[in-house]
Amino acid sequence: MRVVDILNQESILPQLQGRTKTDVLRELAQHLAQHTQGVDAEQLVAVLLDRERLGTTAIGEGIAIPHGKLSGLRNVVAVFGLSPHGVDCSSLDGGLTRLFFLLVAPEDSAGVHLKALARVSRLLKDKTFRERLLQGGSQADLHRLICEEDNNL
Amino acid sequence: MTPPLHARLTLLNAMGLHARAAASFVKAIKDLKVEVSVSWEGQTANGRSVLDLLILGAPRGSVLELQIQGDDAEEALSTLTRLVANRFDEE
Numbered sequence: 175m176r177v178v179d180i181l182n183q184e185s186i187l188p189q190l191q192g193r194t195k196t197d198v199l200r201e202l203a204q205h206l207a208q209h210t211q212g213v214d215a216e217q218l219v220a221v222l223l224d225r226e227r228l229g230t231t232a233i234g235e236g237i238a239i240p241h242g243k244l245s246g247l248r249n250v251v252a253v254f255g256l257s258p259h260g261v262d263c264s265s266l267d268g269g270l271t272r273l274f275f276l277l278v279a280p281e282d283s284a285g286v287h288l289k290a291l292a293r294v295s296r297l298l299k300d301k302t303f304r305e306r307l308l309q310g311g312s313q314a315d316l317h318r319l320i321c322e323e324d325n326n327l
Numbered sequence: 328m329t330p331p332l333h334a335r336l337t338l339l340n341a342m343g344l345h346a347r348a349a350a351s352f353v354k355a356i357k358d359l360k361v362e363v364s365v366s367w368e369g370q371t372a373n374g375r376s377v378l379d380l381l382i383l384g385a386p387r388g389s390v391l392e393l394q395i396q397g398d399d400a401e402e403a404l405s406t407l408t409r410l411v412a413n414r415f416d417e418e
Contacts, residue, residue, distance in 0.1 A: 229351075233377035233378055233381070235378060266350060284387075285386060288342070288344075289384055291345060291384065293384075295378050299382060
């Protein structure tokens with residue numbers, strides 16, 4: 175699985191507005207719902223918040239990978255958002271979170287979900303690449319950057 | 328320097344080494360003086376990095392090879408062995 179298989183250009187939010195984790199999750203979920211048939215934003219927000227209660231998905235290095243499962247989805251779908259100011263998400267390393275990669279998987283998809291998590295993590299592993307993302311840009315700019323890195327993995 | 332400890336741990340939980348399990352792994356050794364490497368299928372991850380552990384993408388049934396070095400190696404080994412055997416306290 176490649177990242178570009180689950181993330182298209184319209185699924186990128188170059189400037190997240192939210193100042194709290196909940197606000198950012200809502201922004202990401204609303205964006206995904208707008209672009210994905212059969213996804214209800216409020217239901218998705220509830221799923222994501224339930225997951226965060228089990229432990230933060232802000233895994234350090236400025237990265238969060240909020241995720242959850244929804245029945246009715248056919249494939250894993252993603253939204254990538256950049257927070258210009260950074261958000262306190264109770265990250266495991268104590269830092270602010272600026273790179274948000276939302277992953278939503280169908281029910282009964284442990285294998286695919288794990289593969290998507292692995293691929294996104296691999297994409298975000300390189301510090302230089304993360305710094306390039308953090309410089310920001312348009313949806314098209316960020317999508318091009320991600321495609322290039324994804325192809326090199 | 329004392330030689331590293333080695334262990335082979337089998338993932339028993341349904342989800343494998345997913346995000347919450349990886350976070351539990353990292354937290355379990357956070358305050359210990361150890362370096363832990365985790366290998367599976369030719370890839371090696373730093374056991375202190377959730378990002379690294381997620382890259383492994385190890386599903387249920389995977390046998391992880393651990394190498395643990397440092398003053399607290401024995402404590403880390405027993406803590407991690409228990410964590411994995413208890414399915415990361417998930418089920």
